[in-house]
Amino acid sequence: MPLHFDCNATTAASEASIEAMLPWLGRPGANPSATHESGREAARAMRIGREQVAALVGARSPSTIVFTSCGSESTSLAFHSAALARPGLPTMISTVEHSATRKCAERSGEVVEIPVGPEGALDQGAALAAIARGPALVSLILLNNETGVISDLAPIGAACRERGVLFHVDAVQAPGKMTLDVEELGCDYLGLSAHKFHGPRGVGALYVRDGAPVSPLMVGGPQEAERRAGTENVPGIVGMGVAAERAGALAGSEEAQSEVRARRDLLERLILDQCPGTVVHGDPTRRAANTTNLGFNLTGTGMDAAALLGLLSAQGIEVSTGSACNATQAAPSPVLLAMGVNAPLAASSLRFSLAHQGTPDRSTIEDIERGATAVNEAYSAIAALADH
Amino acid sequence: MPLHFDCNATTAASEASIEAMLPWLGRPGANPSATHESGREAARAMRIGREQVAALVGARSPSTIVFTSCGSESTSLAFHSAALARPGLPTMISTVEHSATRKCAERSGEVVEIPVGPEGALDQGAALAAIARGPALVSLILLNNETGVISDLAPIGAACRERGVLFHVDAVQAPGKMTLDVEELGCDYLGLSAHKFHGPRGVGALYVRDGAPVSPLMVGGPQEAERRAGTENVPGIVGMGVAAERAGALAGSEEAQSEVRARRDLLERLILDQCPGTVVHGDPTRRAANTTNLGFNLTGTGMDAAALLGLLSAQGIEVSTGSACNATQAAPSPVLLAMGVNAPLAASSLRFSLAHQGTPDRSTIEDIERGATAVNEAYSAIAALADH
Numbered sequence: 179m180p181l182h183f184d185c186n187a188t189t190a191a192s193e194a195s196i197e198a199m200l201p202w203l204g205r206p207g208a209n210p211s212a213t214h215e216s217g218r219e220a221a222r223a224m225r226i227g228r229e230q231v232a233a234l235v236g237a238r239s240p241s242t243i244v245f246t247s248c249g250s251e252s253t254s255l256a257f258h259s260a261a262l263a264r265p266g267l268p269t270m271i272s273t274v275e276h277s278a279t280r281k282c283a284e285r286s287g288e289v290v291e292i293p294v295g296p297e298g299a300l301d302q303g304a305a306l307a308a309i310a311r312g313p314a315l316v317s318l319i320l321l322n323n324e325t326g327v328i329s330d331l332a333p334i335g336a337a338c339r340e341r342g343v344l345f346h347v348d349a350v351q352a353p354g355k356m357t358l359d360v361e362e363l364g365c366d367y368l369g370l371s372a373h374k375f376h377g378p379r380g381v382g383a384l385y386v387r388d389g390a391p392v393s394p395l396m397v398g399g400p401q402e403a404e405r406r407a408g409t410e411n412v413p414g415i416v417g418m419g420v421a422a423e424r425a426g427a428l429a430g431s432e433e434a435q436s437e438v439r440a441r442r443d444l445l446e447r448l449i450l451d452q453c454p455g456t457v458v459h460g461d462p463t464r465r466a467a468n469t470t471n472l473g474f475n476l477t478g479t480g481m482d483a484a485a486l487l488g489l490l491s492a493q494g495i496e497v498s499t500g501s502a503c504n505a506t507q508a509a510p511s512p513v514l515l516a517m518g519v520n521a522p523l524a525a526s527s528l529r530f531s532l533a534h535q536g537t538p539d540r541s542t543i544e545d546i547e548r549g550a551t552a553v554n555e556a557y558s559a560i561a562a563l564a565d566h
Numbered sequence: 567m568p569l570h571f572d573c574n575a576t577t578a579a580s581e582a583s584i585e586a587m588l589p590w591l592g593r594p595g596a597n598p599s600a601t602h603e604s605g606r607e608a609a610r611a612m613r614i615g616r617e618q619v620a621a622l623v624g625a626r627s628p629s630t631i632v633f634t635s636c637g638s639e640s641t642s643l644a645f646h647s648a649a650l651a652r653p654g655l656p657t658m659i660s661t662v663e664h665s666a667t668r669k670c671a672e673r674s675g676e677v678v679e680i681p682v683g684p685e686g687a688l689d690q691g692a693a694l695a696a697i698a699r700g701p702a703l704v705s706l707i708l709l710n711n712e713t714g715v716i717s718d719l720a721p722i723g724a725a726c727r728e729r730g731v732l733f734h735v736d737a738v739q740a741p742g743k744m745t746l747d748v749e750e751l752g753c754d755y756l757g758l759s760a761h762k763f764h765g766p767r768g769v770g771a772l773y774v775r776d777g778a779p780v781s782p783l784m785v786g787g788p789q790e791a792e793r794r795a796g797t798e799n800v801p802g803i804v805g806m807g808v809a810a811e812r813a814g815a816l817a818g819s820e821e822a823q824s825e826v827r828a829r830r831d832l833l834e835r836l837i838l839d840q841c842p843g844t845v846v847h848g849d850p851t852r853r854a855a856n857t858t859n860l861g862f863n864l865t866g867t868g869m870d871a872a873a874l875l876g877l878l879s880a881q882g883i884e885v886s887t888g889s890a891c892n893a894t895q896a897a898p899s900p901v902l903l904a905m906g907v908n909a910p911l912a913a914s915s916l917r918f919s920l921a922h923q924g925t926p927d928r929s930t931i932e933d934i935e936r937g938a939t940a941v942n943e944a945y946s947a948i949a950a951l952a953d954h
Contacts, residue, residue: 278786398666411768
């Protein structure tokens with residue numbers, strides 16, 4: 179059995195989510211735009227999913243939720259909407275954003291990048307100064323996919339509101355790991371992706387504050403209140419709703435968070451004890467409970483994290499060098515570089531991300547011990563090779 | 567049991583499609599961008615789906631297939647790509663396009679609209695003349711969703727190639743109803759949607775000829791060879807592949823086509839016999855075997871197809887007044903109006919669309935008879951009401 183320590187890349191849909199989807203997959207006539215009973219039933223099922231997702235983010239009304247096909251679409255929709263509503267103005271992002279945010283910003287025109295400190299914390303002063311200059315859109319990641327660092331975005335949201343600046347929060351990694359509240363965040367847009375929290379692949383959502391501009395990326399039928407054309411993915415939306423409900427409960431459960439934190443901390447400690455010179459990236463006091471990003475001391479070995487990854491992968495231990503969306507690229511993580519990590523250390527870093535108990539990708543204490551042993555043996559093997 | 571006579575709006579995923587998807591829904595680590603074994607297995611499954619969809623459209627290479635989330639996204643991607651590659655030039659469409667095509671064209675700038683004849687056939691002379699003036703993109707529907715009329719697009723494709731004009735074919739309704747061949751069509755883009763041919767909702771595809779311009783609608787990770795960012799919908803792609811294989815077989819089976827045609831013809835005959843003055847819209851010699859669009863003579867009743875639809879819907883008989891994407895609008899079908907049907911008759915028309923045997927939405931001869939009886943009784947009831 180493989181050990182799934184790469185749960186920030188994707189998670190398996192939960193049994194409850196699949197069970198909710200199943201009747202809708204093979205159901206005839208389930209086009210929510212159709213006026214017959216099969217169509218109306220589909221529309222009702224979709225309404226429940228919308229309410230569940232709205233509840234997850236603390237939205238006042240289900241109508242603020244636009245269903246999309248993935249996190250990247252949600253991000254692209256927010257940027258597209260802001261660029262059309264506020265043409266010619268720059269976009270403000272941070273140096274540790276997901277590639278979807280970075281690429282969307284570049285496509286929108288001028289980009290102002292706010293740095294982060296060595297522990298991944300956003301430079302709040304620089305951000306507030308940039309907001310005061312009135313960009314079209316501020317887009318920031320709430321829970322970093324690579325380090326698990328959680329940003330304090332409420333002051334950013336408040337400043338954006340005061341200045342009339344649109345604010346997009348990339349919350350793709352957040353569900354199940356922290357409680358979400360769009361009112362507290364003060365955001366106009368907030369993006370989600372179901373497969374990151376044990377919902378199905380192929381469905382995401384964008385929260386859009388009532389009154390915030392929306393220009394559809396895809397045009398055609400009047401679905402999603404003319405914010406996103408295309409026959410709705412009813413099974414996916416139903417599955418996302420069920421997963422959203424569970425993610426909200428997990429985020430609010432100190433027990434669930436402690437349990438995954440204990441496994442993560444054990445993994446971290448066993449590796450730090452055995453692999454001299456290993457460092458933990460990101461502020462340990464502001465990290466999601468499931469994630470650790472470790473920089474290994476491979477100086478002088480002529481090798482980097484790819485060697486560790488290869489040895490672990492061969493034993494069925496699934497980790498990654500950073501964002502799955504960049505996994506096929508050889509370059510060190512831009513997120514770690516932006517935190518001031520030197521290039522060789524960044525290239526020698528691995529992300530471990532765990533799932534909650536009760537999920538198909540869960541790990542036990544024994545799995546953690548087995549995984550840590552494998553990491554330590556791989557590290558020793560590389561060190562031994564270098565000594566020859 | 568409802569009678570599903572609205573299968574052009576959506577179909578249920580087949581058992582084979584669902585069975586193929588199931589293992590992927592609950593599978594951990596299945597992010598095809600991840601370099602570990604779970605990721606590589608997901609990439610392999612996706613490769614098979616891509617080959618199956620490529621085979622469905624007669625594409626020379628699986629790399630020509632870009633997976634999307636639906637037909638509207640496929641259309642939007644083709645238009646977005648063409649508009650960026652050939653800025654400032656008009657788009658040519660016909661007067662009987664799906665709303666996605668119409669809205670995408672309007673968004674791209676100047677639109678040249680080619681008329682159709684009274685039976686829905688494209689005015690080939692007008693189309694060729696418009697192509698000679700060098701638009702950026704020609705976009706035409708292959709098999710009309712409302713009437714089932716199949717257009718002869720090979721001469722259009724040849725003219726576009728000769729003139730260096732990009733050519734998009736909206737083939738969303740075609741799979742399972744006719745054989746597709748991108749080489750014969752001579753198109754640069756061809757759009758599909760899985761839920762129209764017993765694949766899952768939430769997944770579509772755009773064929774892009776090797777060398778044709780593509781500018782992603784969604785940016786971010788390098789998925790789909792940088793043509794469409796976002797974690798791939800692996801279960802959806804696997805399910806679409808299986809459905810594509812089946813659709814190709816059905817399209818090529820004279821037996822399957824004859825069987826559905828016999829049911830459609832029976833339904834049509836039983837209604838025409840009992841409802842005086844009913845007309846069949848669209849060229850009967852160039853129609854998909856599963857579709858009939860009937861204009862009822864409701865003159866003097868003060869009622870239109872909405873009344874028929876309501877009476878049928880109450881008995882579990884699912885039909886529609888036209889495109890599901892316009893079903894919530896009260897106006898008569900723009901497609902029928904464009905064919906020269908007068909507004910009252912257009913507003914008194916219903917589309918009946920059937921599924922093949924062996925699918926969850928199939929109908930039997932008895933179902934057809936029951937449906938026709940219900941239609942005839944509803945028609946008589948409306949006529950009787952008007953006589954009072």
